[in-house]
Amino acid sequence: MAVRQQTAAARVQPPITERVTVLAWLKHNLFSTWYNSLLTILVGYLLYLVLVPFFRWAVLDATIAGDSKAACSFGGACWTLVKVRLGQYVYGLYPEDQRWRVNLALVIAALAMVPLFLERFRHRLTYAVGLVVIYPIVGYALFYGGWMGLPVVETSRWGGLFLTLVIAGVGITASLPLGILLALGRRSEMPVIRSLCVAFIELVRGVPLVTILFMASVMLPLFLPAGVNFDKLMRALVGVALFSAAYMAEVIRGGLQAIPKGQYEAAMALGLGYWQMTGLVILPQALRMVIPGIVNTFIGLFKDTSLVTIIGLFDLLGMAKLIVTDPQWLGLAAESYIFAAFGFWIFCFAMSRYSQHVERRLSAGERR
Amino acid sequence: MTGGSAEPIIIMRDVHKWFGEFHVLKGINLEVGKSQKVVVCGPSGSGKSTMIRCINRLEEHQRGEIVVDGIELTSDVKNVEAIRREVGMVFQSFNLFPHLTVIENLILAPMWVRRVPRKEAEELAMSLLERVKIPEQAHKYPGQLSGGQQQRVAIARALCMKPKIMLFDEPTSALDPEMVKEVLDVMIELANEGMTMVVVTHEMGFAKSVADFVVFMDEGEIVEVAPPSVFFTNPKSDRTKLFLSQILQH
Ligand SMILES: Nc1ncnc2c1ncn2[C@@H]1O[C@H](COP(=O)(O)OP(=O)(O)OP(=O)(O)O)[C@@H](O)[C@H]1O
Ligand SMILES: [Mg+2]
Numbered sequence: 001m002a003v004r005q006q007t008a009a010a011r012v013q014p015p016i017t018e019r020v021t022v023l024a025w026l027k028h029n030l031f032s033t034w035y036n037s038l039l040t041i042l043v044g045y046l047l048y049l050v051l052v053p054f055f056r057w058a059v060l061d062a063t064i065a066g067d068s069k070a071a072c073s074f075g076g077a078c079w080t081l082v083k084v085r086l087g088q089y090v091y092g093l094y095p096e097d098q099r100w101r102v103n104l105a106l107v108i109a110a111l112a113m114v115p116l117f118l119e120r121f122r123h124r125l126t127y128a129v130g131l132v133v134i135y136p137i138v139g140y141a142l143f144y145g146g147w148m149g150l151p152v153v154e155t156s157r158w159g160g161l162f163l164t165l166v167i168a169g170v171g172i173t174a175s176l177p178l179g180i181l182l183a184l185g186r187r188s189e190m191p192v193i194r195s196l197c198v199a200f201i202e203l204v205r206g207v208p209l210v211t212i213l214f215m216a217s218v219m220l221p222l223f224l225p226a227g228v229n230f231d232k233l234m235r236a237l238v239g240v241a242l243f244s245a246a247y248m249a250e251v252i253r254g255g256l257q258a259i260p261k262g263q264y265e266a267a268m269a270l271g272l273g274y275w276q277m278t279g280l281v282i283l284p285q286a287l288r289m290v291i292p293g294i295v296n297t298f299i300g301l302f303k304d305t306s307l308v309t310i311i312g313l314f315d316l317l318g319m320a321k322l323i324v325t326d327p328q329w330l331g332l333a334a335e336s337y338i339f340a341a342f343g344f345w346i347f348c349f350a351m352s353r354y355s356q357h358v359e360r361r362l363s364a365g366e367r368r
Numbered sequence: 369m370t371g372g373s374a375e376p377i378i379i380m381r382d383v384h385k386w387f388g389e390f391h392v393l394k395g396i397n398l399e400v401g402k403s404q405k406v407v408v409c410g411p412s413g414s415g416k417s418t419m420i421r422c423i424n425r426l427e428e429h430q431r432g433e434i435v436v437d438g439i440e441l442t443s444d445v446k447n448v449e450a451i452r453r454e455v456g457m458v459f460q461s462f463n464l465f466p467h468l469t470v471i472e473n474l475i476l477a478p479m480w481v482r483r484v485p486r487k488e489a490e491e492l493a494m495s496l497l498e499r500v501k502i503p504e505q506a507h508k509y510p511g512q513l514s515g516g517q518q519q520r521v522a523i524a525r526a527l528c529m530k531p532k533i534m535l536f537d538e539p540t541s542a543l544d545p546e547m548v549k550e551v552l553d554v555m556i557e558l559a560n561e562g563m564t565m566v567v568v569t570h571e572m573g574f575a576k577s578v579a580d581f582v583v584f585m586d587e588g589e590i591v592e593v594a595p596p597s598v599f600f601t602n603p604k605s606d607r608t609k610l611f612l613s614q615i616l617q618h
Contacts, residue, residue: 260463265463266522269424269452269456270477270525271452271453276481280480285465
């Protein structure tokens with residue numbers, strides 16, 4: 001197992017001495033041989049060619065003061081745009097005086113997630129399941145409103161980073177359980193269930209997300225009886241969730257296949273039923289093995305949410321595009337897109353780091 | 369075919385099994401009484417594992433009848449689960465759950481299958497770990513134990529379900545020689561306490577000292593059943609003689 005090899009390797013490596021000087025480090029890593037030195041210099045020069053102008057543009061010559069394009073006259077980046085329109089990047093067209101509702105929901109989410117990080121809390125899994133069921137209802141009630149005097153905010157006005165997080169959050173929380181069920185179904189001994197799961201996975205994986213979103217937004221209404229009107233966002237959510245569930249299923253199936261037959265036999269011999277065996281013995285091991293693959297799918301999904309712009313929803317990227325079409329801010333596309341990219345990067349990087357942390361924690365406890 | 373007068377707890381009548389075209393079990397007849405110890409031996413591929421795995425339905429037989437503790441094994445899931453609760457099994461490759469600590473391995477089935485409260489399950493688990501002489505390993509993961517220790521944990525895990533019957537499929541063949549004894553000692557103790565045991569093994573010393581009768585299998589058939597005193601000194605069939613001469617050589 002890769003995990004075992006890693007920990008074994010970690011144990012035989014010599015302890016890192018702390019007295020290594022900067023010079024020694026440089027010599028050892030960058031200038032150890034003549035061709036290494038040459039490469040170092042070459043790469044350094046290329047970085048200089050690219051980074052210095054960028055740094056000059058993005059920082060030295062940049063403007064952030066003022067509140068209109070007129071303030072930007074140094075030839076560098078005009079971050080004034082981002083500063084002035086920050087609210088729209090984050091909340092889209094959500095009414096300004098109602099934005100507190102989004103913030104409140106975020107705070108609730110952050111607080112509700114605290115127990116998940118407490119190692120001592122025994123019922124984390126049950127709690128997480130409860131959270132996944134209850135939180136979307138709370139969130140929707142807050143975002144949409146229409147009760148206790150909260151004005152209704154139509155989903156068409158949701159946007160920006162907020163919308164990105166809603167879509168990614170729903171996609172992630174729905175795709176994991178769906179993916180698990182699909183993966184189990186694909187390995188089921190019941191032919192009907194197995195073929196259904198295979199058909200679903202292969203069909204969905206075989207088409208681009210854009211097609212699924214298009215079908216969900218354009219074709220679905222054709223099949224529904226007149227008068228039944230599914231919300232556009234709702235349709236996008238369903239599309240994204242099903243799409244990522246199909247990918248997730250294949251990642252998880254990889255983990256399931258790596259579990260030795262003896263584990264199933266031991267569980268059965270102890271009298272565990274199918275769901276007990278799956279939930280207590282097989283899945284905990286299988287999921288652990290494929291954490292990198294799962295997180296990879298999450299990150300892919302997070303970025304894929306930007307495709308919803310093509311069906312007229314304005315996520316973070318959509319807002320970045322919309323904002324620069326404003327005649328007041330024409331010509332500032334670079335700033336706008338760089339800022340959006342930065343927003344995506346922060347979240348994806350955080351997910352990646354968190355998964356590394358989880359992996360390390362799990363492999364520290366158990367050694368095969 | 370039986371080796372004693374005790375009330376039978378495992379009955380196999382004319383059991384047949386095929387893997388596809390391949391006829392693995394060709395009419396097995398065997399009765400094991402309460403508290404009896406049976407050692408099964410025979411050449412590789414003779415169907416020993418398949419036979420004892422049929423007793424708790426890890427393999428399905430296609431013809432004949434198997435009755436365990438008064439319950440007939442059919443495809444009825446209820447019966448299968450009822451029998452598995454009463455039958456413990458120990459595997460050649462231990463098959464401990466690597467993501468759980470030793471104690472968690474032990475309490476899993478009692479808590480989820482028998483619905484024993486955690487505290488009670490933990491107490492039982494600790495007492496069993498003491499019986500297999502490794503209480504100090506309770507909070508380690510299986511991967512941190514030696515093979516002999518792992519196999520003793522596996523025995524304790526099966527005992528946690530308070531089974532009436534214990535099946536062993538070559539419990540010592542994956543172990544280094546110096547660890548074989550610690551596992552056999554635990555098994556001998558268990559035998560002395562009156563557990564019904566079916567043991568596939570080539571440890572002839574174990575067979576001589578604890579078995580009520582030895583079953584010799586070859587090519588999917590039971591060739592000979594005899595108490596160890598007769599089996600080792602005066603086997604009837606030529607196949608048994610050949611097998612014994614091969615196995616006693618080393
Ligand atoms: N799942 C299976 N599918 C097909 N053939 C199998 C399967 N399991 C076992 N066999 C075959 O059935 C025969 C009996 O196998 P079994 O494992 O019962 O033998 P054994 O007596 O336990 O041998 P060993 O001493 O090597 O463990 C062997 O020839 C084996 O190849
Ligand atoms: Mg075998």
